[in-house]
Amino acid sequence: MRKVLVTGGAGFIGSHLVDRLVEDSQVVVLDDLSTGLIENIFQHIDNRKIEFIQGSILNEEDLNRALEGVTTVFHFAAQPDVRVSVEKPFFDFEVNVVGGMKLLEAMRRANIMRLVFVSSGGTVYGEPERFPTPENTPLRPISNYGAAKAAFEMYLSSYAELYEMVFASMRLANVIGPRSTHGVIYDFVKKLEKDPSRLVVLGDGTQNKEYISVTDVVAAAICIANNMKEGHVPVNVGSGETLTITRIAKIVCEEMDSPDAKIEYTMTKRGWDGDVVRTDVDISLLKSMGWNPMRPIEDTVRQYIRWLRSH
Ligand SMILES: NC(=O)c1ccc[n+]([C@@H]2O[C@H](COP(=O)([O-])OP(=O)(O)OC[C@H]3O[C@@H](n4cnc5c(N)ncnc54)[C@H](O)[C@@H]3O)[C@@H](O)[C@H]2O)c1
Numbered sequence: 001m002r003k004v005l006v007t008g009g010a011g012f013i014g015s016h017l018v019d020r021l022v023e024d025s026q027v028v029v030l031d032d033l034s035t036g037l038i039e040n041i042f043q044h045i046d047n048r049k050i051e052f053i054q055g056s057i058l059n060e061e062d063l064n065r066a067l068e069g070v071t072t073v074f075h076f077a078a079q080p081d082v083r084v085s086v087e088k089p090f091f092d093f094e095v096n097v098v099g100g101m102k103l104l105e106a107m108r109r110a111n112i113m114r115l116v117f118v119s120s121g122g123t124v125y126g127e128p129e130r131f132p133t134p135e136n137t138p139l140r141p142i143s144n145y146g147a148a149k150a151a152f153e154m155y156l157s158s159y160a161e162l163y164e165m166v167f168a169s170m171r172l173a174n175v176i177g178p179r180s181t182h183g184v185i186y187d188f189v190k191k192l193e194k195d196p197s198r199l200v201v202l203g204d205g206t207q208n209k210e211y212i213s214v215t216d217v218v219a220a221a222i223c224i225a226n227n228m229k230e231g232h233v234p235v236n237v238g239s240g241e242t243l244t245i246t247r248i249a250k251i252v253c254e255e256m257d258s259p260d261a262k263i264e265y266t267m268t269k270r271g272w273d274g275d276v277v278r279t280d281v282d283i284s285l286l287k288s289m290g291w292n293p294m295r296p297i298e299d300t301v302r303q304y305i306r307w308l309r310s311h
Helices: 012-021 042-046 060-067 082-087 089-109 121-125 144-163 184-194 214-227 245-255 284-288 297-310
Strands: 003-007 026-031 050-054 072-075 114-120 166-172 174-176 198-201 208-213 232-237 242-244 262-265
Touching: 003 012, 003 060, 012 026, 012 072, 012 214, 026 060, 042 050, 050 060, 060 089, 072 089, 072 214, 082 089, 082 144, 089 114, 089 144, 114 121, 114 144, 114 214, 121 144, 121 166, 121 208, 144 166, 144 232, 166 214, 174 214, 174 297, 184 198, 184 245, 184 297, 198 245, 208 214, 208 297, 214 232, 214 284, 232 284, 242 245, 242 297, 245 262, 245 297
Parallel strands: 003 026, 003 072, 026 050, 072 114, 114 166, 166 232, 174 208, 198 262
Antiparallel strands: 208 242
């Protein structure tokens, strides 16, 4: 049985990947639980299906221990919030670039050659001219988070060439599903729980972004890992479906039994500093590998809200 490492495996997306990987692999999870939750993977620890190491990608000893006997790494650990990256640029750089570099160096020492990285489809392109945006579009991030993701991708490119390592970067759309504890839907649900009569939307509501179900992301990660052969290949991962923020606000109001809540807008161009107002990535490359999105987005949004309400 192959042995794989999932960094950030106690987080939202990482834990869903772990649920899938335990079916046919030995899984090690390295997570410092800074934003992830032990509950997300507790059942696998209890069943002894995974080895959990509470530690950091910034710590060499933790990395060396986590990499023992591993053949493929799924690198999901990150500072995942654009807003935090604007307030604390160096902290974001340290986790998302230096942490990644420490992982690469530990892999190089241990002769481990394969890694799938979770990059970001919205933030590395910034405000591209072309939609849907193909992978060969110049990277022009408008947030520190996007800059860090793009910077680490550049190192994957050089490491692939210099040390013959094999990498893929999943440039993800906005991911939705159970266990997510950030993002616009989560924020709207929390606001309506506090005051069901009104919903304040950051921006003018016309921001139009691509969303994808976490289940489809997990299938994409497995597909990409099975297909990567050489070099560093960036792959867009989206559903092909976009939603405006106003549409999401209306769905959340309906699902929260507040269909008459007054939707108010702050009327800024962006929801927050670094917010990319339009995202829609070209997913032809991923489809050519045999993957297809299976979950319609409005259904995914509604199911996630129901999950939030029941937890
Ligand atoms: N959620 C999205 O919509 C989205 C979109 C694009 C890209 N991504 C990327 O996907 C990955 C997973 O994001 P998520 O939404 O599941 O967020 P998350 O916060 O749930 O997961 C990140 C995990 O990394 C762990 N972590 C943070 N710093 C660490 C460190 N120094 N050492 C070890 N573990 C550490 C956290 O505890 C957490 O479990 C991240 O790389 C994120 O940037 C997410």
